[in-house]
Amino acid sequence: MKLSKLDKASVIAIKDCMGAVQGERILVISDVEKREIGLSLFENAKRLGHESLYVEIIPGKVNGEEPSAEIAGLMKQFDVVLCPTTTSLTHTDARRAASALGARVATFPGITKEVMIRGLNADYTQISELTLLLKIILERGKKIRVTTKLGTDISFSIEGRTSFASKGLFHAKGESGNLPTGEAFLAPVEGTAEGVFVVDGSMAGLGLVKNTNIKIKVEKGYAIEITGGKMAKKLIKMLDAAGSEARNIAEFGIGTNHKTKLSGILLEDEKVLGTIHIALGNNKSMGGSVGVGLHLDGVIKRPTVYMDDLLLMKKGKLLV
Numbered sequence: 001m002k003l004s005k006l007d008k009a010s011v012i013a014i015k016d017c018m019g020a021v022q023g024e025r026i027l028v029i030s031d032v033e034k035r036e037i038g039l040s041l042f043e044n045a046k047r048l049g050h051e052s053l054y055v056e057i058i059p060g061k062v063n064g065e066e067p068s069a070e071i072a073g074l075m076k077q078f079d080v081v082l083c084p085t086t087t088s089l090t091h092t093d094a095r096r097a098a099s100a101l102g103a104r105v106a107t108f109p110g111i112t113k114e115v116m117i118r119g120l121n122a123d124y125t126q127i128s129e130l131t132l133l134l135k136i137i138l139e140r141g142k143k144i145r146v147t148t149k150l151g152t153d154i155s156f157s158i159e160g161r162t163s164f165a166s167k168g169l170f171h172a173k174g175e176s177g178n179l180p181t182g183e184a185f186l187a188p189v190e191g192t193a194e195g196v197f198v199v200d201g202s203m204a205g206l207g208l209v210k211n212t213n214i215k216i217k218v219e220k221g222y223a224i225e226i227t228g229g230k231m232a233k234k235l236i237k238m239l240d241a242a243g244s245e246a247r248n249i250a251e252f253g254i255g256t257n258h259k260t261k262l263s264g265i266l267l268e269d270e271k272v273l274g275t276i277h278i279a280l281g282n283n284k285s286m287g288g289s290v291g292v293g294l295h296l297d298g299v300i301k302r303p304t305v306y307m308d309d310l311l312l313m314k315k316g317k318l319l320v
Contacts, residue, residue: 006037006113009120010044013082013179016124018104019171020045024079026052029071029089031059037084037111045082053078060087062238063109063204064282064295067094076101082179084108084116091285091295095176105176108267115260115268119180122259127182128167131256133320134184138163141307144188144252146197146276148303149315154195154218154278156188156249158307162287168257182257182271187288191221193249197278199228201299204279205238206231207264214298216280223247223280235296239280242294250295251279251286254305254313262299269299274316276303 003011014020026045030038035056042054055074057067065087066072072094075081081103083089088109095105108116142159146152163186166177199214212229223239224247226232239246257271270277281294302316311319 005117006040007044009116010040011048012120013041013106014045014048017120017168017170017179018080018106019169020048020050020080022049024050026050026080026082027074027078028052028054029057029067029081029083029085030054031057031085033059033086034084034111036113037108037116041082041084057085059085062242062294063088064091064293066092066293072097075103075105078103081105082108084111086110088295090178091282096285099174099176102173104170104173106170106179107176108179110265110267112265115180115263115265119257119260119268119271122180122182122257124168126258127256128169131165131167131182131184134254134256135163135165137307137312137320138184138186143308145306146300146303148198148300150198150200150213151215152197152300152303154193154197156193156252158186158188158252161186161189164286178267178271180257180260180268180271182260182273183253183255185251185253185286187283187286188249188252190248190289193218193221197298197300199298199300201262201275201301202264202266202269203231203235203298204266204296206234208262216298218249221249223249238294238296242281242292245290245292246281246294248281248283248290248292249278250281250283250288250290251277251297253277253297266297270297272299275299275301276305276313
Protein backbone atom coordinates (compact mmCIF):
# COMPACT_ATOMS: atom_id res chain seq x y z
CA MET A 1 0.00 0.00 0.00
CA LYS A 2 1.44 3.34 -1.07
CA LEU A 3 0.93 6.03 1.55
CA SER A 4 -0.16 9.55 0.63
CA LYS A 5 1.88 12.55 1.81
CA LEU A 6 -0.76 13.17 4.48
CA ASP A 7 -0.58 9.55 5.65
CA LYS A 8 3.23 9.77 5.85
CA ALA A 9 2.90 12.91 7.98
CA SER A 10 0.41 11.10 10.23
CA VAL A 11 2.81 8.18 10.68
CA ILE A 12 5.63 10.59 11.62
CA ALA A 13 3.30 12.21 14.17
CA ILE A 14 2.34 8.87 15.75
CA LYS A 15 5.63 6.96 15.62
CA ASP A 16 8.34 9.62 15.76
CA CYS A 17 6.79 12.60 17.53
CA MET A 18 4.57 10.75 20.02
CA GLY A 19 6.76 7.66 20.26
CA ALA A 20 3.68 5.41 20.36
CA VAL A 21 4.57 1.78 21.07
CA GLN A 22 2.63 -1.45 20.78
CA GLY A 23 -0.07 -1.78 23.41
CA GLU A 24 -0.70 1.95 23.73
CA ARG A 25 -4.19 3.24 23.04
CA ILE A 26 -4.73 6.33 20.90
CA LEU A 27 -7.61 8.85 20.97
CA VAL A 28 -8.16 11.24 18.06
CA ILE A 29 -10.39 14.28 18.71
CA SER A 30 -11.35 16.25 15.60
CA ASP A 31 -14.20 18.26 14.11
CA VAL A 32 -15.95 18.52 10.77
CA GLU A 33 -13.50 21.15 9.49
CA LYS A 34 -10.45 18.97 10.20
CA ARG A 35 -12.01 15.57 9.51
CA GLU A 36 -9.61 14.58 6.71
CA ILE A 37 -6.61 15.02 9.01
CA GLY A 38 -8.36 13.44 11.99
CA LEU A 39 -9.33 10.37 10.00
CA SER A 40 -5.82 10.06 8.55
CA LEU A 41 -4.37 9.98 12.08
CA PHE A 42 -7.04 7.50 13.20
CA GLU A 43 -6.66 5.14 10.24
CA ASN A 44 -2.87 5.17 10.46
CA ALA A 45 -2.96 4.58 14.22
CA LYS A 46 -5.10 1.49 13.55
CA ARG A 47 -2.83 0.39 10.70
CA LEU A 48 0.14 0.63 13.07
CA GLY A 49 -1.63 -1.77 15.43
CA HIS A 50 -3.00 0.59 18.07
CA GLU A 51 -6.42 0.28 19.68
CA SER A 52 -7.85 3.64 18.61
CA LEU A 53 -10.95 5.80 18.93
CA TYR A 54 -12.04 8.71 16.73
CA VAL A 55 -14.46 11.28 18.16
CA GLU A 56 -15.77 14.40 16.45
CA ILE A 57 -16.74 17.57 18.32
CA ILE A 58 -18.41 20.82 17.31
CA PRO A 59 -15.67 23.37 16.52
CA GLY A 60 -14.98 25.70 19.44
CA LYS A 61 -15.71 29.41 19.09
CA VAL A 62 -12.32 30.57 20.40
CA ASN A 63 -8.90 29.13 21.23
CA GLY A 64 -8.85 27.79 24.77
CA GLU A 65 -12.55 26.97 24.99
CA GLU A 66 -13.16 23.86 27.12
CA PRO A 67 -14.51 20.70 25.47
CA SER A 68 -17.48 18.90 26.99
CA ALA A 69 -17.11 16.92 30.21
CA GLU A 70 -17.49 13.70 28.20
CA ILE A 71 -14.59 14.58 25.91
CA ALA A 72 -12.48 15.72 28.88
CA GLY A 73 -13.19 12.36 30.52
CA LEU A 74 -12.16 10.40 27.43
CA MET A 75 -8.85 12.28 27.24
CA LYS A 76 -7.88 10.82 30.63
CA GLN A 77 -8.37 7.23 29.47
CA PHE A 78 -5.82 6.98 26.65
CA ASP A 79 -2.03 6.82 26.43
CA VAL A 80 -1.82 9.18 23.44
CA VAL A 81 -4.32 11.92 22.55
CA LEU A 82 -4.20 13.67 19.16
CA CYS A 83 -6.33 16.80 18.68
CA PRO A 84 -6.53 18.15 15.11
CA THR A 85 -9.20 20.80 15.72
CA THR A 86 -10.29 24.17 14.37
CA THR A 87 -9.64 25.98 17.66
CA SER A 88 -7.02 25.12 20.23
CA LEU A 89 -7.44 22.64 23.09
CA THR A 90 -3.86 23.32 24.24
CA HIS A 91 -4.64 25.79 27.02
CA THR A 92 -7.61 23.99 28.54
CA ASP A 93 -8.23 22.32 31.88
CA ALA A 94 -9.18 19.18 29.94
CA ARG A 95 -5.74 18.96 28.35
CA ARG A 96 -3.96 19.77 31.62
CA ALA A 97 -5.95 17.11 33.50
CA ALA A 98 -5.16 14.43 30.89
CA SER A 99 -1.47 15.35 30.97
CA ALA A 100 -1.44 15.23 34.77
CA LEU A 101 -2.62 11.61 34.60
CA GLY A 102 0.17 10.70 32.19
CA ALA A 103 -1.43 11.02 28.76
CA ARG A 104 0.84 12.32 26.01
CA VAL A 105 -1.18 14.98 24.18
CA ALA A 106 -0.51 16.62 20.82
CA THR A 107 -2.74 19.48 19.73
CA PHE A 108 -3.00 20.61 16.09
CA PRO A 109 -5.08 23.83 16.35
CA GLY A 110 -6.12 25.22 12.98
CA ILE A 111 -4.13 22.57 11.12
CA THR A 112 -4.43 22.33 7.34
CA LYS A 113 -3.35 19.50 5.08
CA GLU A 114 -0.55 21.65 3.66
CA VAL A 115 0.74 22.67 7.10
CA MET A 116 0.57 19.05 8.29
CA ILE A 117 2.64 17.81 5.36
CA ARG A 118 5.16 20.67 5.42
CA GLY A 119 5.60 21.00 9.17
CA LEU A 120 5.91 17.32 10.05
CA ASN A 121 8.44 16.48 7.35
CA ALA A 122 11.16 18.24 9.35
CA ASP A 123 14.27 17.13 11.25
CA TYR A 124 12.78 16.87 14.72
CA THR A 125 16.09 15.81 16.25
CA GLN A 126 17.57 19.14 15.14
CA ILE A 127 14.47 21.04 16.26
CA SER A 128 14.54 19.28 19.63
CA GLU A 129 18.20 20.11 20.28
CA LEU A 130 17.77 23.82 19.50
CA THR A 131 14.53 24.08 21.47
CA LEU A 132 16.00 22.39 24.56
CA LEU A 133 19.05 24.68 24.39
CA LEU A 134 16.80 27.75 24.35
CA LYS A 135 14.78 26.38 27.28
CA ILE A 136 17.95 26.08 29.36
CA ILE A 137 19.12 29.58 28.39
CA LEU A 138 15.76 31.20 29.19
CA GLU A 139 15.64 29.62 32.63
CA ARG A 140 18.91 31.36 33.52
CA GLY A 141 17.54 34.80 32.72
CA LYS A 142 15.79 37.52 34.67
CA LYS A 143 14.59 39.95 32.02
CA ILE A 144 13.70 39.94 28.33
CA ARG A 145 13.65 42.93 25.99
CA VAL A 146 12.36 42.70 22.41
CA THR A 147 12.83 45.40 19.76
CA THR A 148 12.11 45.70 16.02
CA LYS A 149 12.56 48.37 13.38
CA LEU A 150 8.75 48.74 13.25
CA GLY A 151 8.60 50.06 16.80
CA THR A 152 8.42 47.05 19.08
CA ASP A 153 10.15 47.83 22.37
CA ILE A 154 8.83 45.74 25.24
CA SER A 155 10.46 44.38 28.39
CA PHE A 156 9.29 41.96 31.07
CA SER A 157 10.58 39.83 33.92
CA ILE A 158 11.09 36.09 33.48
CA GLU A 159 12.81 35.61 36.82
CA GLY A 160 11.95 32.30 38.45
CA ARG A 161 9.80 31.14 35.56
CA THR A 162 9.99 27.63 34.13
CA SER A 163 10.44 27.62 30.37
CA PHE A 164 9.05 24.94 28.09
CA ALA A 165 10.45 23.16 25.05
CA SER A 166 7.78 22.22 22.53
CA LYS A 167 10.34 20.11 20.73
CA GLY A 168 8.16 17.77 18.72
CA LEU A 169 9.19 14.62 20.60
CA PHE A 170 6.60 13.81 23.28
CA HIS A 171 7.77 10.43 24.55
CA ALA A 172 7.56 10.75 28.35
CA LYS A 173 4.38 10.41 30.40
CA GLY A 174 2.45 13.66 30.62
CA GLU A 175 4.37 15.48 27.89
CA SER A 176 2.32 17.64 25.54
CA GLY A 177 2.59 20.28 22.85
CA ASN A 178 1.64 21.28 19.35
CA LEU A 179 2.29 19.40 16.13
CA PRO A 180 3.82 20.57 13.91
CA THR A 181 6.01 22.18 16.53
CA GLY A 182 9.24 23.88 17.41
CA GLU A 183 9.21 26.61 20.05
CA ALA A 184 10.69 27.50 23.41
CA PHE A 185 8.30 29.53 25.54
CA LEU A 186 7.43 30.76 29.01
CA ALA A 187 5.00 33.01 30.86
CA PRO A 188 6.37 36.48 31.69
CA VAL A 189 5.88 37.38 35.33
CA GLU A 190 2.40 38.87 35.65
CA GLY A 191 2.29 42.63 35.93
CA THR A 192 5.87 43.23 34.75
CA ALA A 193 5.51 43.78 30.99
CA GLU A 194 5.98 47.37 29.86
CA GLY A 195 6.25 48.92 26.41
CA VAL A 196 4.89 48.33 22.92
CA PHE A 197 4.86 45.37 20.56
CA VAL A 198 3.97 45.50 16.89
CA VAL A 199 2.49 42.32 15.39
CA ASP A 200 3.56 42.17 11.74
CA GLY A 201 3.44 38.41 11.07
CA SER A 202 0.13 36.91 12.05
CA MET A 203 -2.42 37.02 14.87
CA ALA A 204 -4.26 34.03 16.30
CA GLY A 205 -7.87 33.96 15.13
CA LEU A 206 -7.21 36.61 12.47
CA GLY A 207 -4.53 35.21 10.16
CA LEU A 208 -1.71 36.96 8.32
CA VAL A 209 -1.26 40.62 9.15
CA LYS A 210 -1.63 42.62 5.94
CA ASN A 211 -1.67 46.33 5.10
CA THR A 212 -1.74 47.61 8.70
CA ASN A 213 0.27 46.11 11.55
CA ILE A 214 -1.31 45.66 14.99
CA LYS A 215 0.27 47.92 17.61
CA ILE A 216 -0.28 46.92 21.24
CA LYS A 217 0.67 49.23 24.10
CA VAL A 218 1.35 47.49 27.41
CA GLU A 219 1.42 48.78 30.97
CA LYS A 220 1.82 46.76 34.18
CA GLY A 221 1.42 43.49 32.32
CA TYR A 222 -1.75 44.32 30.39
CA ALA A 223 -2.56 45.51 26.88
CA ILE A 224 -4.11 48.93 27.45
CA GLU A 225 -4.34 50.17 23.86
CA ILE A 226 -4.62 48.32 20.54
CA THR A 227 -4.50 50.08 17.17
CA GLY A 228 -4.15 48.99 13.56
CA GLY A 229 -7.27 49.09 11.44
CA LYS A 230 -9.84 46.31 11.03
CA MET A 231 -7.68 43.55 12.49
CA ALA A 232 -7.08 45.56 15.65
CA LYS A 233 -10.83 46.14 16.03
CA LYS A 234 -11.50 42.41 15.67
CA LEU A 235 -8.82 41.63 18.23
CA ILE A 236 -10.32 44.10 20.70
CA LYS A 237 -13.74 42.50 20.21
CA MET A 238 -12.37 39.02 20.97
CA LEU A 239 -10.54 40.24 24.06
CA ASP A 240 -13.51 42.22 25.39
CA ALA A 241 -15.79 39.20 25.00
CA ALA A 242 -13.48 37.16 27.26
CA GLY A 243 -13.08 39.80 29.97
CA SER A 244 -10.31 42.07 31.24
CA GLU A 245 -7.90 39.23 32.11
CA ALA A 246 -7.71 38.38 28.40
CA ARG A 247 -5.40 41.40 28.03
CA ASN A 248 -2.76 39.77 30.24
CA ILE A 249 0.67 39.34 28.62
CA ALA A 250 0.61 35.57 28.79
CA GLU A 251 3.51 34.16 26.80
CA PHE A 252 6.84 34.87 25.18
CA GLY A 253 7.98 32.27 22.65
CA ILE A 254 10.77 31.73 20.12
CA GLY A 255 10.19 29.69 16.94
CA THR A 256 12.64 26.86 16.17
CA ASN A 257 11.22 24.95 13.17
CA HIS A 258 13.30 25.36 10.00
CA LYS A 259 10.63 23.91 7.70
CA THR A 260 7.67 26.11 8.60
CA LYS A 261 6.70 29.40 6.99
CA LEU A 262 4.21 32.18 7.67
CA SER A 263 0.90 30.88 6.33
CA GLY A 264 -1.77 32.59 8.42
CA ILE A 265 -2.25 29.40 10.45
CA LEU A 266 -1.01 30.32 13.93
CA LEU A 267 -0.11 26.70 14.67
CA GLU A 268 2.58 26.97 11.99
CA ASP A 269 3.35 30.69 12.21
CA GLU A 270 4.49 30.72 15.84
CA LYS A 271 7.01 27.94 15.09
CA VAL A 272 8.81 29.77 12.26
CA LEU A 273 12.54 30.05 12.85
CA GLY A 274 13.47 33.75 12.98
CA THR A 275 10.28 34.90 14.69
CA ILE A 276 9.08 35.40 18.24
CA HIS A 277 5.52 35.57 19.52
CA ILE A 278 3.82 37.31 22.41
CA ALA A 279 0.43 36.06 23.56
CA LEU A 280 -2.48 37.62 25.38
CA GLY A 281 -4.76 35.85 27.85
CA ASN A 282 -4.42 32.47 29.60
CA ASN A 283 -1.00 31.50 30.96
CA LYS A 284 -1.98 28.66 33.32
CA SER A 285 -0.58 26.02 30.97
CA MET A 286 2.89 27.52 31.40
CA GLY A 287 2.94 28.09 35.13
CA GLY A 288 1.10 31.40 35.35
CA SER A 289 -1.96 32.37 37.36
CA VAL A 290 -4.37 33.78 34.74
CA GLY A 291 -7.08 31.26 33.82
CA VAL A 292 -9.20 33.24 31.36
CA GLY A 293 -10.76 31.20 28.50
CA LEU A 294 -8.71 32.77 25.71
CA HIS A 295 -5.11 32.59 24.47
CA LEU A 296 -4.11 34.63 21.39
CA ASP A 297 -0.57 34.76 19.99
CA GLY A 298 0.87 37.56 17.87
CA VAL A 299 3.87 36.72 15.68
CA ILE A 300 6.65 39.28 15.24
CA LYS A 301 9.11 39.05 12.34
CA ARG A 302 12.85 39.78 12.44
CA PRO A 303 13.05 40.73 16.14
CA THR A 304 16.10 41.59 18.19
CA VAL A 305 15.96 39.88 21.58
CA TYR A 306 18.04 40.60 24.66
CA MET A 307 18.08 38.44 27.80
CA ASP A 308 19.69 40.49 30.54
CA ASP A 309 23.05 41.46 28.93
CA LEU A 310 23.00 38.63 26.38
CA LEU A 311 21.98 39.23 22.75
CA LEU A 312 19.90 36.13 21.91
CA MET A 313 18.63 37.15 18.49
CA LYS A 314 19.53 39.93 16.07
CA LYS A 315 16.99 40.89 13.43
CA GLY A 316 15.60 37.36 13.38
CA LYS A 317 18.91 35.49 13.47
CA LEU A 318 19.45 33.30 16.53
CA LEU A 319 22.90 33.78 18.05
CA VAL A 320 22.98 30.66 20.25
